[in-house]
Amino acid sequence: MxxxxxxxxxxxxxxxxxxxxxxxxxxxxxxxxxxxxxxxxxxxxxxxxxxxxxxxxxxxxxxxxxxxxxxxxxxxxxxxxxxxxxxxxxxxxxxxxxxxxxxxxxxxxxxxxxxxxxxxxxxxxxxxxxMGGTIMELLCSEVLTSAGIPAMELDNKNWPVWRMPGHILLNEGKMNDLKALGDILIPCAPTNLVISVKSEKAKERLLYSANSIEGIGFGFFDTPSEFWTKRRMQLYKRMGFSAIYMPDTTLDILNLKLDADGNRQYAVNINGTALYRPLTQFCEDMHNVVGRSAFDL
DNA sequence: GCGCTCCCCTAGATTCGGCA
DNA sequence: TGCCGAATCTAGGGGAGCGC
Structure with a gap:
């Protein structure tokens, strides 16, 4: 910054x-x-x-x-x-x-x-x-910026000046009207990706933040039990989530539980790839899809 | 006890009118 | 034209409550 x-x-x-x-x-x-x-x-x-x-x-x-x-x-x-x-x-x-x-x-x-x-x-x-949520959004924005996907500037009417690669903060300027859809927008084809950023607890807010638009969850989640039920995984996919990124420690416990319960097959997104992923994989994944095909997520 | 949903409170963002 | 302050709107965090 x-x-x-x-x-x-x-x-x-x-x-x-x-x-x-x-x-x-x-x-x-x-x-x-x-x-x-x-x-x-x-x-x-x-x-x-x-x-x-x-x-x-x-x-x-x-x-x-x-x-x-x-x-x-x-x-x-x-x-x-x-x-x-x-x-x-x-x-x-x-x-x-x-x-x-x-x-x-x-x-x-x-x-x-x-x-x-x-x-x-x-x-x-x-x-x-x-609100702590704003800090989480800016942390995610900084991660993207460091990876060469910077936040787009606002013009004199507060609309984002589109440039690629780049991301749009949906809580700034005129785009604030669309904040209900998510926190950060990644331009993609055939539909843009919308990132919903949360802190430690996903609760039902993450679930319903996707609004059936192709969504990504990004958070510092510390409660793996919020993610490991079969029904919850089905709901995440039905609501449009392609990937949910979380700390390694949370993901490790989550994966052990999924294996123990024989529920691994539910932790797969619509593209046939992992639904739950480590935060350390976030930049690589976003690089693969920004301005390109969301099917590669 | 667990999973899920609902609701209240708080504080940031935005808008708008008045003023220098 | 830019600044300021009040009013209003809105989303998120946290906790309570319900059903199983």
Missing amino acids: LCLHPYCPLGSPVSSWAETLDRPELKLRPGIEKSALLSSLNSLFGAPPSKPAILQSAPTTNAAALRRLLRSCPCLYNQVDLAPSAHAIVHLCELSVGGRITDANVVEAFKVQHPKTLGWAYPPARDFQG
């Missing part, structure tokens, strides 16, 4: 706060306000994130400018006395795992921000106040 904090531990395309404030996405008017903000940033935030977090006051009282600054510099949530955004949580997870989030380390990244573990290298200054 791009961070314009000049002291971001993962590296930054800018070397000073002056360069950060010159970036067009900050939309700052030249003049007194910009000068004051630069002065404040240089005096209060002239160092990298730290552990424990530092609780400085916000560098500006202009809420809109502050919002854009924090969005562009998520490292600041380690240094400003404000509740972090979901984007910031994902970036701080990146800092904790020491690099970009991939399908190989996304479970580790998930655990970093989990309330029971909290393995921050650079903790947020305040607790996250929002």
